[in-house]
Amino acid sequence: MRMFASLLLLLSPALAGELEQSVLRSAQASMVGVQARVMRTFTFGGQTRSRRVPARLTGVVIGEGRILTGPLGDDPQNLKVFVPGTEDGIDAELEESGPDFSVITAEGLTAVPLSFKKDWDPAIGEKLVWVGMLSGSLGKWNLIAKSAEVDVLIKDEQTDTLDVYSDPPFGGPVLVQNAPVFNREGRPIGVLILRRSAAGGGRRGGGRQPGLPVIRLASAFSGWLDGSVQRRAVLGVSVEPLGEAVAEALGLTGTPAVVVTQVTPGSGADKAGLRAQDMITQVDGKPMPNGEALRAALRGKAAGDKITIVYLRDAGGGPQKAEVEATLTARDAQAAKERHRARRFGFVAQPLTDAVRRDQNLPADVSGVYVRRVTRGGPAGLGRPTPLRRGDVILKVGEDPTSDLASLKAVLQSLPDGKPVTLFVRNGANTRFVEITPEKPSE
Amino acid sequence: MRRVPLLLLLCGAVAADVQDLQSRVFHARDRVLPALVNVQVVTETFQGGRRRQMTAGGSGVVVSADGLVVTNFHVAGHAKKVFCTLADKTRVRAELLGGDPSTDLAVLRLDLKEIKRLGGSFKVATLGRSEGVQVGDFVIALGSPFGLTASLTSGVISNTERYLSSSQRLPTGEPTGMFNNWIQTDAAINPGNSGGPLVNLSGEVIGINTRAITGDGLGFAIPVDTVKRVYTQIVAHGSVVRSWIGVDRGLEPLGLESEVRGVRVGHVDEGSPAAKAGLRPGDIIQAIAGKPVEAVHLDQIASIRSTIADAPLGKPLTLRVRRGEETVDLSAVTERLGALKLEYFDARRFGLTARPVTERFARQRGLKSTAGVVITGVTGGGPAAAADLQAGDIILKVQRKSVESLQSFRKLYREIQKDMPEKVLVSIQRGQARMFRALTPSKKDEEDDE
Structure with a gap:
């Protein structure tokens, strides 16, 4: 599967060198391509607009199923990772996102974590190699590498x-953001980030030029490598930056703020009385120009910690300032990773987390399990339309409510092969019954 | 296959029964062709974020001596002007009496005075019965495929109870096909045949040709029994009044294995008459107003919906329900099903078109009310697009004022046009999220005829 023949090399004449060969050999088992639809903000004619666009990035495996990659925003959709030489992706989930990196997790990914060297003293004239991932015209991901003194x-x-x-420059195409960089000993010492050049960053072609190569050293993300950094607590809001045009229309020009677009029912934000369209200007005294500032303010905090929020609410007569204290709640990250593979039924279920609830438009009082995947041609995926679909929430199996994965598992296991069972499911605002006949999975 | 009768003739087969078939085709043709009309309309489309006028054509058939013509809603339902060309080539104006998107039918009235003045004439087609039509019956279809007027095609009935997915929409966005099945035929049906009659060999109209599926010989006609009911209502009220109890979207066939007969309730609309009557998902309706109902397959659902829709409005409707081992009678007071025809508004200076939040839309999206308007399109690079407004967004407020309906949106739009602010603040709902957006209205007054 991971054949050397699939390597695409953009290497200087020193390509055949031993260093490059050994780097490629050690890197290829740790590289993945990352694909998602992400929100990007564009400034166009003085107006700021957000739009969902496809993104392809290089990812490097840093722990079991954990991948460090480039920026994906708060809410990437259809997030998938690809091992070199393949075109079938593995579903992944966002664990943390920052302004120029993200950490994602992909269950079932068999890859070898790279062990980064955290204390490295560079020498002038040292030869470095980066290894990135590039997807070709047919959608297959391949390795790409470059070395330079x-x-x-x-x-x-x-x-x-x-x-x-260096000359030639050490940079590369945008896709190789976060490509691991190896030193002359063939040890990975950091990842490549491409900063937009200050001089060429204007409107004309600035975005197309490869950025200036900068290496983020492993010591900068060592917390992610050993798993000590984790987002532990959440406020329970989705936000977007207060754009210039909206600020002007609200009479708030020059006020940095994030606008709440959604509040998770039952969250700390909900209990503190925050509502959609409130504009958060400060958290614990720090200004809030964007979602990253909000995440930074929450980083390192635990469930039960309190934060002080200053916000503006657009009441009838214009924005009114208010201050509240909110208590953070635990992130249901663990629940988000749980799965039940109902092989005899041909679907994969996961708990109904707040994030799923929000995405699928489900009120807080709906309790069930979320259908994450339906096997094509399996008992749940046979026919048109298929009985069960991704996005369905299973409320009952037969007469038994399925409020969590454990209860789903218990009831499914009690059902014999070959006998149809009726599931009561919900999708958006609609409910329906579906019939599925479990069968022994084929080998 | 479909040209079997004609091919036989071309081959010179001279069997007596073939001659008989030929003479019956001529007979049927002569009874209906003089009642066929070619329909030309000037209509409005709201696509790409703006209103455009366009012309379109279809077919129709005269069904009464006072010049009433049945055609398709997708031909004439949104028409601003209608012209009809009769079989004798007289071209006259016609008036749109009304239409029904759900069954895709519309009724036009020919300008009789004008016909008289021009010395034209027409005949009235005889409406037959679609009940009793059999798979294999020979039929002819009349119409103007691709504008080729007075075309006749022939074939057989392929299916009398064709079910097409109920989630279909007309090109103008209205949901269609919830309350009827289709007669399927292999007589060639092409664009422009829409609204023309499907005729049996006795020369009686048994359906109105409505749609086709890409492929060969897959045409679909609204059965004439449905046409008669809808026609009567349109002539009386301009639209079809239907009763609603809130289970239309939730009826499911039980399947062959089920020991119980009836139709399963998969979903009951929140706050609906059926919900108030105590109907719950999982219940099996066995009779409606004393009439037994049963669905083993999806193609039996439309007629059960239709039974509810045809029940008297504002009156209690008895549902005999099987719940587990029990049988209970529930009584739901019917309400009127909301209007199905969609209105659109082109807010030219905002660069967007909008339509009302219908009850159906609100129920499907899980919205609490029908407040607001739905953006149906934005012009490329226009003010709405630049402000990141998207099709599907619901506008809830404009300049801090609530948008209750399309009318109130139109009113707010006109008020804003008077003082033309630099920036217009709108509150929108996108999925579950609520957001502010600010658009810069275009200053140009070009083509702004609102």
Whole structure:
């Protein structure tokens, strides 16, 4: 599957060198392509617009099923990872996102985590290699690599990043954001980020030029490598930045804020009385220009911690300022990773988390399990339309309510092969019954 | 296959029964052709975020001596002007009396004075019965496929109870096909045949040709029994009045294995008459107003919906329900099914078109009320597009004022046009999220005829 023949090399004449070969050999088992539809904000004619666009990125496996990759925003959809030389993706989920990186998890991914060297002192003229992922015209992902003798290295102690200069340049196409960088010993020492050049960052073609190569050293993300950093607590809001045009129309020009678009029922935000369209200007005294600032303010906090929120609410006469204290709640990250594979029925279920509830438009009082995948041609995926569909919420099997994965599992296991059973499901605002006949899964 | 009778003739087969078939085709043709009309309309479309006028054509058939013509809703339902060309080539204006998107039928009235003045004439087609039509019956279809007037095609009835997915929509966005099945025929039905008659060999209309599926010989006609009911209501009220209890979307066939006969309730609309009467998902309706109902397969659902729709409005409707081992009688007071025809509004200076939030739409999206308007399209690069407004967004407020309906949106739009602010603040709902957006109305007054 992972054949050397699928390697695509953009290497200098020193390609055949031993270093490059050994780097490719050790890297290829740890590389994945990442694909998703992400929200991107564009500035166009003075107006800021957000739009969902397809994104393809390089990912590197840093732990069991955990992948470090480029920015994906708060809410990537259809998130999938691909191992080199394949075109069938594996479903993945966002664990954490930052302004220029994300950590995602992909269950069932068999890849070898790269073990990064956290203390590395660069030498002038050191030869470095990055290994990235590129998807070709047929959608298949391949490795791409580049090596260069780097002339000057300037370390920024605050951010643990390293500016590199070389001729030819060490940069590459946008897709290789977060490509792991290997030193002359063939050890990975960080990831490549491509900063948009300050000089060429204007409107004309700025976005198309490859950015300036910068290496984010492993010490900058060591917390992610050993799993010590985790988002533990949530406020329970979805937000978007307050755009210039809306700020102007509201009479709030120059006020940095994030606008709440949705409040999770029962969350800390809900209990504190926050509502959609409230504009959060400060959290614990810090300004809130964007969602990343809000996430940064919550990072490291635990469930039960309190935060102070200053917000504006657009009442009849214009925005009114208010201040509330909100208690953070636990993130149901663990629940989001649980699955039940009902092989005899041909579907995969997961718990109904707040995120699913929000995406699927489900009120807080609906309790059931969420259908994550339906096997094509299996008992639940036979016919047109198929009895069960991705996005359905199973409320009952026969007469038994299925409020969680355990109760679903228990009732499904008690059912014999060959005998049809009726499931009561909900999709959006509609309910319906579906009949499925379990059968022994074929080998 | 479909040209079997004609092919036989071309081959020179001279069997007496073939001659008989030929003479019956001529007979049927002569009875209906003088009642066939070619329908030309000037209509409005609301696509790509703006209103456009366009012309379209179809077919129709005269069904009364006072010049009433039956055609399809998708031909004439949104027409601003209608012209009909009679079989004798007289071309006159016609008036749209009304239409019904659900069965895709519309009724036109020919300008009789004008016909008289021009010395034209027409005949009235005889409406037959679609009950009793059999698979294999020879039929002819008349109409103007691709504008080729007075075309006759022939074939047989392929299916009398064809079920087509109930979630279909007309090109103008209205849901269609909830309350009827179709007669399927292999007589060639092409664009422009729409609204023309499907005729048996006695020369009686048994259906109105409505749609086709890409492929060969897959045409569908509204059965004439349905046409008669809808026609009577349109002539009386301009539209079809239907009763509603809130189970239309939730009826499911029970399947052959079921020991119990009836139709299963999969979903009951919240707050609906059926919900108030105590009907619950999982109940099996066995009789409606004393009439037994049963659905083993999906193609039996439309007629059960139709039974409810035809029940008297505002009166209690008795449902005999099987619930587990018990049988109970529930009584739901019928309400009027909301209007099905959609209205659109082109807010030209915002670069968007909108339509009302119908009760059906609100129920499907799980909305609490029908407040607001739905954006149906935005013009490329226009003010709405630049402000990140998208088709499907629901506009709830404009400049902090609530939008209750399409009328109130239209009114707010006109008020805003008077003082033309730099930025217009709108509150929208997108999925479950609520957002602010600010659009810069275009200053140009071009083609703004609202």
